Amino acid sequence: MKILPLLMSVLLLGGCTYHGKFSRGLYRQPDVSPKINASVMVVQDKYVPDFFRVESDEFIAFRRFVIRMDDGLSAAAADALSTLFERVEANVYSQRKGYDYTAEVEFFPRYEEERRFYMRHEGNGYYNPRRLRVRRLPYANAVLRITLRNPHTGAPVAVYQEEDKEKIRFAFSTYVADGLATYTLGLFSPLQIQAIGGDLTHNYEQILTKLLKRIVKQMQDDRVIFASPAAQADLTRMDADYTAYLKAVATVLNSRDQSSGSAFFISADGYLLTNAHVVEKARDVQVVLYGDKEYSPDGPGYPKRYARVVARNQARDLALLKLEGENFPWLMLEPDRTQYYTGAAVASLGEPKGYRWSVNEGIISALRRDEHGRDMIQTDAAVNSGNSGGPLILKDSGRVVGINTWVVRKDVAESLNFAISAYEALRTFGLRQPITPAQIKRLEAARQPELLPDSAQ
Structure with a gap:
């Protein structure tokens, strides 16, 4: 008589935890043509999480589920990127220098339960609002982030992040196993746990595949970033001079x-x-x-x-x-303050109010020194929100005389726009063109709190 309770206890304790893992070969999509001529290494020993746990009491004996995903996640990411890039491999971080890009894959799955309340039916079409029935619906929520970096400098080249949430779907056999475990006081708990765990793993695998498809589509749209400069077409608009x-x-x-x-x-x-x-x-x-x-x-x-x-x-x-990159078109700054004369024709370039790469012409209205002691150029060339940081170009020489910075509000005055002079910018950072690595090293070695990016964190 004592054997049956002991056997049931062993079965219950042994069936409280599910251990599963993501399958390999989850991502199966046709290759994009033509592929990007670059090599990518999916980092498999850093950033990729080993496993995640799901804990709930939604089902009888629904205790803890441990799902390993490191191997399957790395393989799925490599398969997805291989549809777009010529060479993709999963490798350890120390081998990154042999590739054009490294891909850091981060996957954050979460389990959620949404409670819904239903009024009990009392018959004759009447629902009693005082008698509520609670139903908990399980949801799988996951965030996938892929960061492509330059393996030599560690600088980010592109970052993609997608998120999705779906109701977890269980197979009919899982409900049968759950019923057996319920009405046999846990005798079939191991069968129930395995069935539920298998369905959970499958649902998260489906979400991962869906998010990978979205990210690959974004990469395909951004392919000009990853193409070699020689392969990029000369894409121009009708912007003449x-x-x-x-x-x-x-x-x-x-x-x-x-x-x-x-x-x-x-x-x-x-x-x-x-x-x-x-x-x-x-x-x-x-x-x-x-x-x-x-x-x-x-x-x-x-x-x-x-x-x-x-x-x-x-x-x-x-x-x-x-x-990161090379052979970018660049502009020469004019350090000679005698060139900033009143009446000189200038053009303001930038993105005013979201209108990208706009040009506004005007003249230098005056030279000023503001309350902060900065050299400022006053101009009537329009400067709006979004123009900040763009160049003010002297039309005669094509050189930059100022960095568009601020404007007096239009409801207060018209055509009062200001730019920090190029002389001020070069003096601030101690730069001379062409820029050399030695100048940047001196700038970073100065460790002046106001100049270092860490200071503003």
Whole structure:
């Protein structure tokens, strides 16, 4: 008589935990043609989570489920990226230098229960609001983030993140196993646990596959970022004499993918100038480039690149950025203050009010020194929200004489726009063109709190 209770206890204790894992070969989609001529290494020993747990009492004996996902997740990500890139492998972090890009894959699954209340039916079409029935619906929620980096510098090249939430669907056999476990006082708990765990694993695998499809689609739209410079087509708009200048201007995006300002290249290897208030306290910022997309109102959005904040000076409202790459079109700054004369014709470039790569012409109205002791250029060339950080170009020489910074409110005055002089920008960071690594090392070694990105965190 004592054997049966002992046997049931062993079965219950042994059946309280499910151990499963993601399958390999989850992602099966046709290759994109043509593929991007680049190699990608999926980092399999860092960032990829080993497993996750699900705990609930929704079902009888529904205790704990442990699902390993490291191997299956790395394989699924590698299979997804291999449909777009020529060479994709999962490898350890120490081997990253042999690839064009590293892919950091992060997957954050969550289990949720949504409670729904139903009024009990009393017959004759009458529902009693005082007698409620509670039903808990299980949901799988997951976030997938893939970061592509330059393996030599560690700088981010592109970051993609997708999230999805779906109701967990259980097979008919799972409900049968649950019923058997319920009406036999847990005798069939091991069968029940295995059935539920298998369905949970399958649901999270489906969500992972769906999120990978979305991210691969975004990468396909952004393929110009990953293509070699020789393979990129010369994509131009009808901007005539200003095309060369606009190619050197970038739009800076904030964390909500909305325009926050402009910047412009001051070297071929990717250094940009902008305002400190454009980048705020960020370490890395998203930028989009003129040359990354052919002008098409109905086409996909501009691909996003990532630039590192090298230095900033809040007092003078200036920031220096670094975008990975080479052979970027760039603009020469005019350090000679005698060229900033009243009446000189200038053009303001940037993204006023979200209208990317706009040009506004005017003249230098006056030279000023503001309350912060900065050299400022007053101009009647229109400057609006979004122009901040963009270049003010002297039309005679094509050189940058100022960095568009602020404007007097239109309800107070008209055509009162101001730019920090190029002389002030060069003096602030101690730069001379062409920019050399030695200048940047001196800037970072100075460890002046107002210049280092860490200071603003």
